[in-house]
Amino acid sequence: MKYQGVIFDLDGVICHTDQYHFKAWKMLADRLGIYFDEKINHRLRGVSRMESLEIILENYDGQCTQEEKLAYAQEKNSSYQKLLQQMTPDDLCPGVMETLESLRGLGIRLAIGSSSKNAQMILEKLGLDGFFDTVTDGNHITRSKPDGEVFSKAAAGLGLAPESCLVVEDAKAGLLAAKNAGMDSAGIADAAASPLAAYRLEQIGDLLRIVV
Numbered sequence: 001m002k003y004q005g006v007i008f009d010l011d012g013v014i015c016h017t018d019q020y021h022f023k024a025w026k027m028l029a030d031r032l033g034i035y036f037d038e039k040i041n042h043r044l045r046g047v048s049r050m051e052s053l054e055i056i057l058e059n060y061d062g063q064c065t066q067e068e069k070l071a072y073a074q075e076k077n078s079s080y081q082k083l084l085q086q087m088t089p090d091d092l093c094p095g096v097m098e099t100l101e102s103l104r105g106l107g108i109r110l111a112i113g114s115s116s117k118n119a120q121m122i123l124e125k126l127g128l129d130g131f132f133d134t135v136t137d138g139n140h141i142t143r144s145k146p147d148g149e150v151f152s153k154a155a156a157g158l159g160l161a162p163e164s165c166l167v168v169e170d171a172k173a174g175l176l177a178a179k180n181a182g183m184d185s186a187g188i189a190d191a192a193a194s195p196l197a198a199y200r201l202e203q204i205g206d207l208l209r210i211v212v
């Protein structure tokens with residue numbers, strides 16, 4: 001087997017929560033009179049909540065204190081968590097469940113490596129609570145993607161060396177994080193065309209021929 005473990009990013013790989021992130025940030029931005037659109041939202045993929053807020057505030061004319069920033073991030077997260085309540089196992093990306101089951105059948109260890117502090121809630125809504133051998137998320141790290149910490153911790157949780165793990169990512173920040181953690185990565189969606197990715201996934205099931 002070429003890899004003994006596969007570490008999956010969550011948002012954009014296992015499911016799509018970007019629409020909910022967008023709606024929740026848009027509500028905050030509109031309230032504060034800040035211009036925000038889908039293009040700016042795209043820059044938020046894979047980066048932490050506070051870093052996302054800083055990107056949004058690039059279009060803010062006023063000044064804000066650290067206390068106000070924390071309150072804004074909290075406001076966005078409350079809206080986001082309300083939107084997440086509508087998620088069900090039907091929100092899994094196509095082919096994900098079959099691919100996870102097949103990889104497990106091959107003896108591959110499976111992890112989540114996500115920047116999100118809401119990863120546990122999302123996994124529960126998707127019916128994947130307790131499914132992964134280990135879950136490393138935004139609550140377990142001090143440095144967000146593109147730092148490699150989230151994937152290094154996930155590999156440690158699997159009990160595997162970095163070179164035995166393959167990372168699956170949809171965002172540039174995540175591909176860089178895999179590189180910084182010393183791991184190969186497979187890019188899906190927008191990340192598929194990136195030269196940072198060792199493999200290009202047209203669909204998630206392509207992983208089955210990569211890992212063997």
Ligand code: B16
Pocket residue numbers: 009010011012021044045046047048049052077113114115116117118119138
């Ligand atoms: P939260 P991933 C990331 O998840 C999202 O892609 C990114 O847009 C979001 O800002 C980040 O989680 C933090 O999310 O506010 O829920 O802690 O792609 O690393 O699974």
Ligand code: MG
Pocket residue numbers: 009010011012013045046169170171174
């Ligand atoms: Mg992602």
